[in-house]
Amino acid sequence: MNRRLVVYNVGQIIKLIGVLMILPMIVSLCYGETRCVVSFAIVIAFSLALGFTATIVFKPDKKNLYAREGFATVALSWIILSLIGCLPFLITREIPNFFDAFFETVSGFTTTGSSILTDVESMSHGLLFWRSFTHWIGGMGVIVLIMAILPSESGRSMHIMRAEMPGPVVGKLVPKIRDTAKILYIIYFVLTVVEMIFLLIGGMPLFDSAVHALGTAGTGGFGIKADSLSGYSPYLQWVITAFMLIFGINFNIYYFLLLRKFSTALKNTELWVFIGTVLVSSGIITYSIYPLYNNFGDSVRHAVFQVATIMSTTGYSSTDFNLWPELAKGVIFVLMFVGGCAGSTAGGLKLARVVLLVKIIKRDVKKLLHPRSMPTVKLDGKTVDAATLSGVTSYFAIYIFMMALVFFILSFEPFDFQTNITAAVSCFNNVGPGFGEIGPMSSFSKYSDFSKLILSFTMLFGRLEVYPLLLAFYPGTWAKK
Secondary structure (H helix, E strand, O other), X not given: OXXXXXXXXXXXXXXXXXXXXXXXXXXXXXXXXXXXXHHHHHHHHHHHHHHHHHHHHOOOOOOOXXXXXXXXXXXXXXXXXXXXXXXXXXXXXXXXXXXXXXHHHHHHHOOOOOOOOOOHHHOOHHHHHHHHHHHHHHHHOHHHXXXXXXXXXXXXXXXXXXXXXXXXXXXXXXXXXXXXXXXXXXXXXXXXXXXXXXXXXXXXXXXXXXXXXXXXXXXXXXXXXXXOOOOOOHHHHHHHHHXXXXXXXXXXXXXXXXXXXXXXXXXXXXXXXXXXXXXXXXXXXXXXXXXXXXXXXXXXXXXXXXXXXHHOOOOOOOOOHHHOOHHHHHHHHHHHHHOOOOOOOOOOOOXXXXXXXXXXXXXXXXXXXXXXXXXXXXXXXXXXXXXXXXXXXXXXXXXXXXXXXXXXXXOOOOXXXXXXXXHHHHHHXXXXXXXXXXXXXXXXXXXXXXXXXXXXXXXXXXXXXXXXXXXXXXXHHHOXX
C-alpha cells in the first residue's frame, strides 16, 4: 500500500471541496447572510490549509495507483468530505447537532436526499444552495471531477473510477481515462444548465431553478419547500420528471448519440428495460390512484413523477404517496430496490444487475434441464464473462445482507415495520423518502443519534457499492506489501 499516495490524493480532494465552497459563499453574499459567509470562509480556509499540507508533506515518490490505493482513496475521501461538508451547518448553528449535520451532508453527497430538517424553509439561502450543490458534486463523483480537471499522474486512474462510479461494469469512452471523465462532466453540466433554462421558462424563480436543477442532475432530491414540489405548477413538475428520467439513464448512451452512433445507443438492453419499467409501473400506479384524484391527467402526472423520482432515486415528491393505496405503494417499494441504469447518477441495485440476475437464473434453469449444455449469458449481444457474473451475484448477496443488518439495528427504534424497513432500503439505495414516519412529507429527525450515524454509513456503503468502504476498514488493505 502506497500510503503517501492515498493521503496525497485525499489532500487534492480536500483542496477541491474548499474551492467549490466559494460558490455557496457567493450565494450567501448575494442574500446578505453574513453569518453564512463567515462560516463558509472559515471552512474554505481550513480545507485549503489542510489540503495543501497533505499534498506538500505527503507528496509521494511513486505515483503508480493500484486497486487498493484506488479503493482506499475513494472511501477516505467520501468520509472526510462529509465531515468537512457538515461544518457550515454546525458553525452557523442552523443544524447544531453533529449527528444531524453529518447525516444531512452524507445524504447530500451520496445523492440520497433523506433529511433531518423539520423546517427547511427557515434555512438560509447559502446553506440551502450548499445542500443541493452537494448532490451535484456527489452525483457524478467528486474524484471523477478531479480526474477531469487535473493532469493525470497515474496510468491506472481506472481503479478510482471503478471504485466511485456506480454499476457492475465501468469502461472507458475514449482511450484516456481523463478524457472520459471530461466527457462525462461536460454532458452532466450541459444537461443541468438545460434543465435550469426550462424551469426558468416555466416561471420558477432563479434560486429555486438552480437548486432544483442541481438536485435533479445529481438525483439527490433535497427540497427547499416543506411540501417538496407539490406547490409548483404541473409544467414544472413535468420538466423535473423528464430530467429525473434523463439523469437515470447511462451517460454512455448520450455520448453515442452525440457521435451519431444511434444503433449502438438503441441496442442497449438496460435502456429498454428502463423505459419498459417506467411505462408499466406508471400504468399500474395510475390505475391504483385514479379514484383518489378523479382526474386522469393528474393521476398520470403524479404516477409518472413518483416512478421517475423513485427509479432515479432522486427523492422529490409531487404529492404524499404515503397516503396512496397499497398497490401503488407496493410498486414504489419494489422500485426502491431497482434504481436506475448503471453509469447514471441514480442509486439502487441498477437495472443492469437486475437484467443479469434474471439471465443468470434463466441460464441455471437451462443447465438443470440439460445438464450437458453450456449456456452463456449475453447482454447487448455480447457474452458476459464469468468474473462479471460472479461479481453481480456476490454483490447481490452482500446487498441483501447489508439491508437486513441495518433493518435489524433500526428495529430497536420505537417505529413500525414499514418505517424501519423502508429507512434501511431507502438509505442503502440512496432513494430518500420512505413510508410511515419517514414519508415524503416527513423527515428522519425522530431517529436517535446512533441510528442516524448507522444510516449515514448505510448511505455511504450504498453510494460506493460496499467494497471501497469494506476494503478501507480491512487491516490487510493497509499492509505495505
